[in-house]
Amino acid sequence: MAMKTLNSERGGRFARSARRRVVHAGVCAAALAALVGTTATAASAEVPAPPPAVQVYVPAGVTAGVAVFDRQTGAFTEQLNTAGQFRSASVVKLLIALDVLWNRTPDSLPAADRSRVDSMLRGSDDAAASTFWANNGGGAIIDRMIPRLGLTDTARPPSTHPGFWGYTALSARDTVKIYRYLLDSAPAAVRDYMLGNLRQSTRCATDGYDQHFGIAGSFNRPWAVKQGWSGFSSGGCTAPAAAAAKEPAGTVAKEPQAGTKAGSGTRSPAGADAVDLARPALHTTGVVGAGDRSIVVVYTLHPTGTSYGKAYTDVGRLTRSLNVPGASRPAGTWVGTWGSGVRVRAQTTTTSGALTTLPAGVEVLVGCQKRGQQVSAPPYVNDWWAYLPQYGGYMTNIYLSVPENQIPGVPVC
Structure with missing residues (x-):
C-alpha cells in the first residue's frame, strides 16, 4: 500500500x-x-x-569557516576560510566559562555559579550566560580573553548591540586556539571540568533546540561539543515551559527582542571584518576521538528563511565530509x-x-x-x-x- x-x-x-x-x-x-x-x-x-577526503563539502548557499586540527601531528587536516568572522551564537559560552574560571578552580565557585556553568555548557543555557555577561562586565569578558588566549579575529559585540553576547565575533582558527588552550594549557581541574560538561551535552538544549547536529551526529563518542545557533524559529526538541522567555527578567538577552532584530543585510561595525548579524547561523565545535585527538570547528551561515532542519542537515553533510583523524563514524x-x-x-x-x-x-x-x-x-x-x-x-x-x-x-x- x-x-x-x-x-x-x-x-x-x-x-x-x-x-x-x-x-x-x-x-x-x-x-x-x-x-x-x-x-x-x-x-x-x-x-x-x-569527493571523498578531497575537499570540504559546502552545500549551495552556505557560507562556512572550517578548521580541523590534529593534535597528534600538530597540523591542520582541513582549513577553509579559517580567519572569517562569524557571530558566535552560543560558542562564545566557552569564553564566558573560561573567564569565570580564570585563576579559580571549579570547586571554589559558589554553588549557584557552578550550576550555571554546568547548564551553560551542557544545555547551552542562555539565562546562565546572560547572568555571567551582566555580572562580569559584558564585552569586557571578551576584551580580557583575547590577550589571554592570543586570539586575533575575536571581537566583542558591536556598539549597536552591546548586550547581545551571541554577537561576539569568532573565527574557526581562533576557536581552535580556545580548544588548544583548554586541552594543553588550562589547569587540569578546569580542563577536566569544562570538557566533562561538554561531553555531557544534552540532545535538547534548554531552549528546546536539538543540539546534536554536526560533530555529535557525524561521529561516535568520545566527543565533547559546544554548539551554536541563531536566527531560527523552531529547533525540534520539545521546549520546556520557560522556552518562550529565554532569559528571566533583568538579564541580558542573547538576541534582539521582536521588532528590533537586525534586518536582512545588517552587519556589525565592530571587529576586524564586518560580521553578518542577519542570516541564520549554525555552528558545531568540539573535540573528537580517543585522547581528544582532533579539534573540529565548523561555522556556517545559511540563506535567509532556511529552516532549522535544513540547516541541521547541511551542517551534518559538511561535517561528514571532513578528514578528522581519530574519528569513528556511526554505522547506518x-x-x-x-x-x-x-x-x-x-x-x-x-x-x-x-x-x-x-x-x-x-x-x-x-x-x-x-x-x-x-x-x-x-x-x-x-x-x-x-x-x-x-x-x-x-x-x-x-x-x-x-x-x-x-x-x-x-x-x-
Missing part, C-alpha cells in the same frame, strides 16, 4: 509528500524543502556527492524526513512513550527497521518502523523520504 501520514504522529495535522527518496551513508542527496508552519514537501533537485543509512512535529518513540507503537521530536525535515541515521503497529491515514498505511540509534528509539517510516513502505537496503532489526 502507499505510504503517507499519520495525524497522531505529528501533532494532529496531516501532511503529504509527492515524492520520497533515501540518502545512503556517505552520499549527499537533495535536502528536503523547508517547512512552513506544520506542512512539508520533499525537494526534487539532486545534490552531487562530495542517512535518510531524509518530512513533516513537522515527528515523534521518536520508545517502541514501534503510537502509544509508547515519545522520546523527543525531530527538527522538521532533518536527515536521520537509520540503523535497522522492523514491523510494528500499523499506522494509517486513509487511504495510506504503513507498519514499518525505523530504529534511530542516535535517538535510541523508533519513528514510523511514513515520515521517511523513501518511495516504499520499507527502506531499501536497510536491514531488519
Whole structure:
C-alpha cells in the first residue's frame, strides 16, 4: 500500500509528500524543502556527492569557516576560510566559562555559579550566560580573553548591540586556539571540568533546540561539543515551559527582542571584518576521538528563511565530509524526513512513550527497521518502523523520504 501520514504522529495535522527518496551513508542527496508552519514537501533537485577526503563539502548557499586540527601531528587536516568572522551564537559560552574560571578552580565557585556553568555548557543555557555577561562586565569578558588566549579575529559585540553576547565575533582558527588552550594549557581541574560538561551535552538544549547536529551526529563518542545557533524559529526538541522567555527578567538577552532584530543585510561595525548579524547561523565545535585527538570547528551561515532542519542537515553533510583523524563514524543509512512535529518513540507503537521530536525535515541515521503497529491515514498505511540509534528509539517510516513502505537496503532489526 502507499505510504503517507499519520495525524497522531505529528501533532494532529496531516501532511503529504509527492515524492520520497533515501540518502545512503556517505552520499549527499537533495535536502528536503523547508517547512512552513506544520506542512512539508520533499525537494526534487539532486545534490552531487562530495569527493571523498578531497575537499570540504559546502552545500549551495552556505557560507562556512572550517578548521580541523590534529593534535597528534600538530597540523591542520582541513582549513577553509579559517580567519572569517562569524557571530558566535552560543560558542562564545566557552569564553564566558573560561573567564569565570580564570585563576579559580571549579570547586571554589559558589554553588549557584557552578550550576550555571554546568547548564551553560551542557544545555547551552542562555539565562546562565546572560547572568555571567551582566555580572562580569559584558564585552569586557571578551576584551580580557583575547590577550589571554592570543586570539586575533575575536571581537566583542558591536556598539549597536552591546548586550547581545551571541554577537561576539569568532573565527574557526581562533576557536581552535580556545580548544588548544583548554586541552594543553588550562589547569587540569578546569580542563577536566569544562570538557566533562561538554561531553555531557544534552540532545535538547534548554531552549528546546536539538543540539546534536554536526560533530555529535557525524561521529561516535568520545566527543565533547559546544554548539551554536541563531536566527531560527523552531529547533525540534520539545521546549520546556520557560522556552518562550529565554532569559528571566533583568538579564541580558542573547538576541534582539521582536521588532528590533537586525534586518536582512545588517552587519556589525565592530571587529576586524564586518560580521553578518542577519542570516541564520549554525555552528558545531568540539573535540573528537580517543585522547581528544582532533579539534573540529565548523561555522556556517545559511540563506535567509532556511529552516532549522535544513540547516541541521547541511551542517551534518559538511561535517561528514571532513578528514578528522581519530574519528569513528556511526554505522547506518542517512535518510531524509518530512513533516513537522515527528515523534521518536520508545517502541514501534503510537502509544509508547515519545522520546523527543525531530527538527522538521532533518536527515536521520537509520540503523535497522522492523514491523510494528500499523499506522494509517486513509487511504495510506504503513507498519514499518525505523530504529534511530542516535535517538535510541523508533519513528514510523511514513515520515521517511523513501518511495516504499520499507527502506531499501536497510536491514531488519
